Amino acid sequence: MTAHELGEYLMHFQARVLQDALSEASGAYWSRRAEAFEAAKPAPGEFHGKATRAELSARWCLMDKTARACRARASVSLIPSEVEPDVLTAVWEVS
Incomplete structure (x- = not known):
C-alpha cells in the first residue's frame, strides 16, 4: 500500500x-433501536x-426493558434526527 493509498484509507476510516x-x-438512532427490541419480543x-413459558417471559421482559432504555436515551439526545450526509461532509472538510 502506498503512502497516498494509506492516507486515503485513513481519511475514509476517520470519516x-x-x-x-x-x-x-441521534434520537432517531435510539428510537430505531427501541423498535427493533420491541419487534424481538416473543409474541403469542x-x-x-x-423455549419454556418462563424463558419466553424472561426474554420478553429483557426486550421490553431494553426498548424502554433505548427510548429514554432517544429522549435526551441533543441530536433529534438523523445527521444528513452533507452535514458530515461539511464537518469533515472543516476539520
Whole structure:
C-alpha cells in the first residue's frame, strides 16, 4: 500500500468513525433501536422452539426493558434526527 493509498484509507476510516458517532448520538438512532427490541419480543402464536413459558417471559421482559432504555436515551439526545450526509461532509472538510 502506498503512502497516498494509506492516507486515503485513513481519511475514509476517520470519516466513518465520525459518521457512526454522530448517528449513534441521534434520537432517531435510539428510537430505531427501541423498535427493533420491541419487534424481538416473543409474541403469542409464534413458533418458539423448545423455549419454556418462563424463558419466553424472561426474554420478553429483557426486550421490553431494553426498548424502554433505548427510548429514554432517544429522549435526551441533543441530536433529534438523523445527521444528513452533507452535514458530515461539511464537518469533515472543516476539520
